[in-house]
Amino acid sequence: MQRPGRGRRTSVDLFPLWLSLKVALLATGISLVLALVTAWALSALDFPGKEALDAMTSLPLVLPPTVLGYYLLVVAGRESWLGKAWEALAGEPLVFTPKAAVLAAVVHSAPLLIKYLRSAIEGVDPLYVKAARSLGMPEWRIFLRIVLPLARRGVLAATVLAFARSLGDFGVTVMIAGNIPGKTQTLSVAIYQAVESGQGEVARNLVLIVSALGLVIVWAANRMQAPGALRG
Numbered sequence: 001m002q003r004p005g006r007g008r009r010t011s012v013d014l015f016p017l018w019l020s021l022k023v024a025l026l027a028t029g030i031s032l033v034l035a036l037v038t039a040w041a042l043s044a045l046d047f048p049g050k051e052a053l054d055a056m057t058s059l060p061l062v063l064p065p066t067v068l069g070y071y072l073l074v075v076a077g078r079e080s081w082l083g084k085a086w087e088a089l090a091g092e093p094l095v096f097t098p099k100a101a102v103l104a105a106v107v108h109s110a111p112l113l114i115k116y117l118r119s120a121i122e123g124v125d126p127l128y129v130k131a132a133r134s135l136g137m138p139e140w141r142i143f144l145r146i147v148l149p150l151a152r153r154g155v156l157a158a159t160v161l162a163f164a165r166s167l168g169d170f171g172v173t174v175m176i177a178g179n180i181p182g183k184t185q186t187l188s189v190a191i192y193q194a195v196e197s198g199q200g201e202v203a204r205n206l207v208l209i210v211s212a213l214g215l216v217i218v219w220a221a222n223r224m225q226a227p228g229a230l231r232g
Contacts, residue, residue, distance in 0.1 A: 012205045015182055016190035019098065023186060024166040027105030031113050031166070032159055034106070039117035040143050044129070060111040068107055069175020076103065076176065101177040101184055105166035108173075113162040120154025121147055157224040164217040168210065 041047070042054055060068055076094050077083045086094045094100055124147050132142045148155065170188035177184040179193060187210055194203035 012202055013181070013190070016185050016187045016206070017209060019101070019185070020167050020187040023098065023101045023105050024163050026102045027109060027166040028159060028163040030102070030106050031110040031162055034110050035113040035117050035158075035162075036148075036155075038114050039121055040147070042114075043118050043121045044139070044143070044147075057111050057114050060107060061115075065108065065169070065171025066175055069104065069172040072100075072103065072107060072172065072176045076100070095176055096178040096180065096184060098177070098184055101173050101186060104172035104176050105169050108169040109162040109165040112165060113158055116158030116161065117151075117155060120151040120158065123154065124150045153224055157221045160217055160221040160224065164214060164221075167213065167217075 038053070038057060042050065042057075073095065074080065075082055076086070078087065078093050078095065083094055094103070128146050128150065129142055132146050137145075168188055169186070170192065173184075173186055174189055174192075177186075179185055179189045185193070187206060191203050191206045191210070194200075194206060
């Protein structure tokens with residue numbers, strides 16, 4: 001670690017902020033689609049391997065982020081079949097790119113989003129679902145027309161929290177996307193580098209930005225979950 005006062009940079013580069021917001025938005029959109037399908041399947045359907053799927057979606061919640069990042073390196077690295085296929089199609093490796101940061105954020109946020117959405121879906125009165133089934137409504141339509149509207153408060157609140165989780169990922173991102181200034185350096189990684197290099201003022205400014213965003217996100221999530229919110 002550098003000594004304070006040597007090579008200190010006081011100006012804040014806002015690239016990590018814009019990259020983090022972009023990554024979090026993309027990751028949240030992808031995670032929401034995956035989580036809605038998975039949560040509905042786990043809560044409403046019976047199929048072979050359901051318990052295994054439930055365990056697989058819960059495992060990332062207990063593994064260290066660096067372990068998740070290592071798994072992603074193995075699965076999506078340049079020597080894997082997925083990494084080779086991606087490079088053949090896209091013309092560039094997947095790892096150590098902004099797209100890898102999105103993948104890391106999805107892996108970091110989707111499992112928690114699945115848990116929240118499953119809870120919201122299971123909170124819907126089953127009488128509505130039974131009535132729809134008795135009328136011959138297909139499962140996908142029941143989900144879109146009955147379950148999703150009734151669970152919308154929980155879904156929206158969970159989505160906002162998933163965005164915050166995507167925004168703050170560090171361990172998975174640094175493993176698969178790296179720390180390349182101006183390319184893959186997100187807010188969390190930038191804070192770590194600023195502390196390591198003795199740029200205390202830069203680190204404090206970035207921490208204040210993250211903290212302010214976090215407060216706004218938590219406030220929004222609480223408002224969405226409040227009784228009477230999102231009526232109509």
